[in-house]
Every structure is written in C-alpha cells, then in structure tokens.
C-alpha cells in the first residue's frame with residue numbers, strides 16, 4: 001500500500017486553535033489524509049434517553065450505530081472515563097455477522113492503549129481470514145456503568161492508495177485497485193444509508209448498520225467472491 005511520498009513522521013498537527021486557524025489546519029489534515037490515510041475526531045453527542053417504540057419495545061440508542069469500518073485497520077484513541085465502545089465478536093462473514101445473536105462486549109479503556117479495529121479491506125485482502133470488527137458506540141440507557149457524559153475519540157482510518165492492487169493470496173475475491181475498492185465501499189454505504197433513512201423503523205437486527213465514521217447503513221459484502 002505505497003502512497004508515493006511518505007508522510008513526515010515528525011509533523012504534528014495541533015488542533016488546539018482549530019477555531020481560529022480552521023482553513024490552515026483543514027488543509028494540513030487534508031494533505032495528511034492523502035498520504036497517510038483518513039482520520040476523524042468524533043464527538044458523540046448523547047442520543048435521547050431510553051424509551052419505548054410504537055410496539056412497546058425498549059429502544060437502545062447508539063452514539064454510533066453498529067457497523068464495520070471499511071478500511072484496512074482503524075486505530076482508535078479513547079479518553080478515560082468516556083466509555084461506550086462495544087464489539088460484537090463471532091463474526092463469520094460480512095453478510096451474516098450479528099444478524100442473529102446480538103451479544104455485545106464492552107471495550108474497556110486501557111491507559112496508553114490503542115483500539116485496533118480490523119476493517120473490511122483487511123478482511124477481503126486476507127481472503128476473510130481476519131474478520132472485520134463489528135462495533136458500535138452505545139448511548140447511556142440505564143445499564144450499570146453507562147457513561148452519561150461526553151465521549152471524544154480520535155479514529156485513524158487506514159485506507160488504500162488509488163493504485164494499490166488488492167487481492168488475497170487465495171484469490172477469493174477479484175483483484176481490485178484501491179480506487180475501485182474505496183469507490184465501491186463509499187457507494188455501498190451511501191446506498192445503505194439511503195435505504196435506512198427510507199425505513200427508519202427497521203429493526204437493527206434485520207438491517208445491520210455499517211459504515212465509516214459512526215455511519216449507519218446495511219451490511220453487505222465488501223466484495224463479491226470470485227467465481228470458482
């Protein structure tokens with residue numbers, strides 16, 4: 001996944017005065033994203049308190065709906081005391097994961113630790129050997145240990161260069177360029193988001209959400225397996 005000019009590891013982008021140097025900092029972020037990957041600072045506002053839907057079922061709101069990131073690897077930096085991240089282990093394939101058993105495990109803060117989420121790209125590039133991490137950020141709803149305060153996180157999304165050639169050793173999926181992979185992922189998630197917006201009351205179990213950056217869309221295969 002060579003990106004031409006390597007990033008300068010000594011360069012730091014200070015966000016401290018983002019309010020006053022917005023354009024300058026935005027262009028620095030843009031340049032860094034082109035050479036290193038995409039990252040986001042997420043401020044998860046608190047979703048409405050728990051209540052019941054029209055059928056009387058208790059609603060559980062999420063600061064970020066359940067999804068898998070579509071890049072190679074996501075590095076997530078959290079702050080102590082700002083819990084909420086959960087993962088759903090046991091994923092078999094992108095399409096079937098979590099459609100049945102919704103058992104979510106809390107990801108506990110580890111001082112100095114970086115949460116590494118496998119994305120759909122690594123999953124397909126490894127011929128599904130490494131499963132992308134299905135995750136969500138839960139809003140408080142009265143469960144023990146719920147965080148009712150802020151949650152800030154920094155997510156670094158490692159995505160392929162346009163000219164990267166992507167195919168696993170077993171050739172389970174057709175060869176694609178990074179550009180094709182990114183374009184497909186974006187249109188897949190955009191289409192799924194539109195579908196979700198058209199059916200807002202869909203049960204999350206039936207319409208599993210996916211997407212980069214607190215996204216919400218239906219989980220579909222990152223790539224169609226190659227014909228046998």
Ligand SMILES: O=C(O)CCC(=O)C(=O)O
Pocket residue numbers: 040042064069076085135137152153154155211212213214215
């Ligand atoms: O803020 C978090 O902990 C997770 C955010 C996330 O999953 C994402 O931005 O893709």
Ligand SMILES: [Fe+2]
Pocket residue numbers: 067068069074135211212213214
């Ligand atoms: Fe994510």
